[in-house]
Amino acid sequence: MLSDVSQKVGDLDSRVNQMESLVSYKLVDIESKVKELSTEQSEITQAIHQPGISQDSKEQENILTPRTSDVSGRNPQRRHVGSEDDMENVNDGRGSNSTTLVDRASIVELRRELQAFGMRYHELNxxxxxxxxxxxxxxxLMLFDTVDEVDKRLGMRVDRIEAEMHAKLLIDIENRIQERVLAMEQ
Structure with missing residues (x-):
């Protein structure tokens, strides 16, 4: 009976460890995606604000001027996320055109994925x-019920003390699991 309880506690502990590793894996994955997107965004912002060296830099400035106002928030016009305007051609400042993709839909997708993951985490928790x-x-209850039967018949206190020790151990395990869950939530 006690081995069943310890086995159940061990199973629950392994489930907590699996959930903890899943949470850490997902957070690392999301953090890497966010860093990648912020790096791409900063590269695009630098490319937009750098003056062109080639002869057609005036043309490039005229093409990029509306984008600069969109980026700085001066243009009151708003675009829908996921439209074709989310992918932009940008001059990299070296005179040659390079294609840099900024996909705002992926940022929205990451946010939704993070929210869904947070909700799933709380449900599992x-x-x-x-x-x-x-x-x-x-x-x-099972431990104390069996000990009460023994105490009535034999009058031995050893089993009661042993059961109390196991109950205290179970309470300690319960408290440690609650601390782990609180630590994962923070």
């Missing part, structure tokens, strides 16, 4: 805690 609390209560 709540389910795990509810499951854990129920199993802990059942284990405590």
């Amino acid at each position: 709540d389910g795990l805690l509810t499951d854990l609390m129920g199993q802990m209560r059942e284990a405590k």
Whole structure:
């Protein structure tokens, strides 16, 4: 009976570890995507604000002027996310045209993915805690019920003390799991 309880606690602990590794993997993945997008955006901003060296720099300035106002927020016109205007050709400042893609839809997709992941994390967290609390209560009741039967018949206190020690151990495990969950939420 006690081995079943310890096995259940071990299973729950492994589930918490799996969830923790999944959370850390997803956060690293999202952080790398955000860094990549911010790097591309800063490169585009630098390319837009650098003066051109070639003869057709005036033409490039005329083409890029509306984009500069869009970037700085002066243009009241708004574009829908996911439109073809989200992909821009930009002069890299060296006189040759290079194609740099800025996909704002991917930023929106990352935000949605992060929100969905956060919601899923909280659902798993709540389910795990509810499951854990129920199993802990059942284990405590089962331990004390069996010890009460032994105490009535034999009058030995050793089993009661042992059961109390196991109950305290289960409470400690429960507290550690709650601390882990709180640490993951922060």
